Amino acid sequence: MIKNIWSKDFPQIKGNNIYLDTAATSLKPKSVIEAINHYYGDLSSNIHRGMYEAAVESTQLYEETREVVAKFINARDDEVIYTRGTTSSLNLVAFSYGLDNLKVGDEIIVSELEHHSSLLPWQKIAEKTGAVLKFVALDKFGRITVDAFKKIISKKTKVVALTYVSNVMGYITPMKEIIEVAHKYNSVVVVDAAQAVQHLAIDVVDLDCDFLAFSGHKMLGPTGIGILYGKANLLNDMEPFEYGGDMNEDVGKETSTWKRGPQKFEAGTMPIASVLGLKESIKYIQKIGFKKIHDYITNLHRYTIEQFKIIDGLTLYNPLSDTGIISFNLENVPSHDAITYFAEKQIAIRAGQHCAKLICDWLGIYSCLRASIYIYNTKKEIDIFISVIKESIEYFNKLGF
């Protein structure tokens, strides 16, 4: 009933449900589901091995997707590694690159905006190598700025691991300028693009990032598939992260050798169906185009925020969010109490620390509510959301919160 031109492509949108939790995982269009069904229903064969027709088609589609991903971020095919998701991608960089290239006294720059997947691998690597974690100071709104970054970087900085878009605050990090500065200090930059890839056109050549990670499931694709982009010269020098089938070149009793390029990092049977689905999600996004996506979300976000600002009894933490991510709390209502009300009204938002405890600490809160807007959301849905927020404030007030 409350649909726009894109929402009809998403079979998950039905009844009176309102989905405002894309930052956790996006909905999936029919074309993605069909690609997955095609694999399981028609092919269901492994890749890089069999000679029979289904195996050849599976392999072809699997490698075609790599080309599609590469074009999508302006990378070379041999710089695109399939992983389980952003978390796996970032762990791969930390353990394959970080562990071998960091030593006592080296510095790793991160921020309090990091998702745990961009923080904890480096915390562990720091512990193992004796390197030191440094936190770039956030400005008064909670943003990473180039000025603050310039103040923290030093000759000791070997790795910079930062979020491109914060999953709680929704800010876009000035990544290109930061990378330019980081490279003057010869440090390697790892970009967590999990919340960026569905909002911004990413060009790894223009950005000049050394590694970039994202997940399929936050960009209309399936779960279980993620991408790690890495510059070819860095990837070539890195040891594999996992050992097993398909990643080796020659196996001996004592020593073995590894394939080159991305295959070195893709041990065992990969989530083939999810890879095939990812291709369709990228095609879907490309068909709409980032300008349209950005404009649509910006308008809807602005519309939402204008109404948020005039609601009494609500604290908004990121009025300047650059994306569709809105973090807030109802005053005096713990987020897990509040979210139950929204769930009862069939509105999907999220409560908690969002796997980013440090930014909750920075904000001085235990947890918060997060709504995130994407292309399939509509003004009408926002109107309902706003009126449910107002109702909920009244409800909890009456209860005595």
Add this chain to the structure above:
Amino acid sequence: MSGLDNLYREVIMEHYKNPRNKGLIEDSKYKLFRIKNPSCGDDITIQTYAEDGIIKDCRQMGHGCSISMASASILTEIMVGKKVEEAKEIAETYLNMIANKEFNKDIDLEEATVFSGVKDFPARIKCASIAWVAFKDTLE
């Protein structure tokens, strides 16, 4: 919205606003257990002092949603004066009740029966159980 009203019963709100036995005691005769739920930010510590198989005191401290805070408060009130074995049985029964599992209806849960509405909100079972799980651990 009767389900929600059944969840937020008056007794629960009363305990949330006026928590009993709040604050920890620095005394080695108390056993302490702390549970954090990283996804929601709840953080609860329960302290018990048992002597001769009887629970003499039960304390609680932490922060979280109304359901977790009220369930900690009610827990501490119920448990004081109970035999340890009896207390374990009550805790087990309570945890089964809120998780919508089979539970022994002959066990008197006293004021904790107000949490029977939690079973209709699977996402809140953890909120209502955290203090009680920590309590059981203080008795181990």
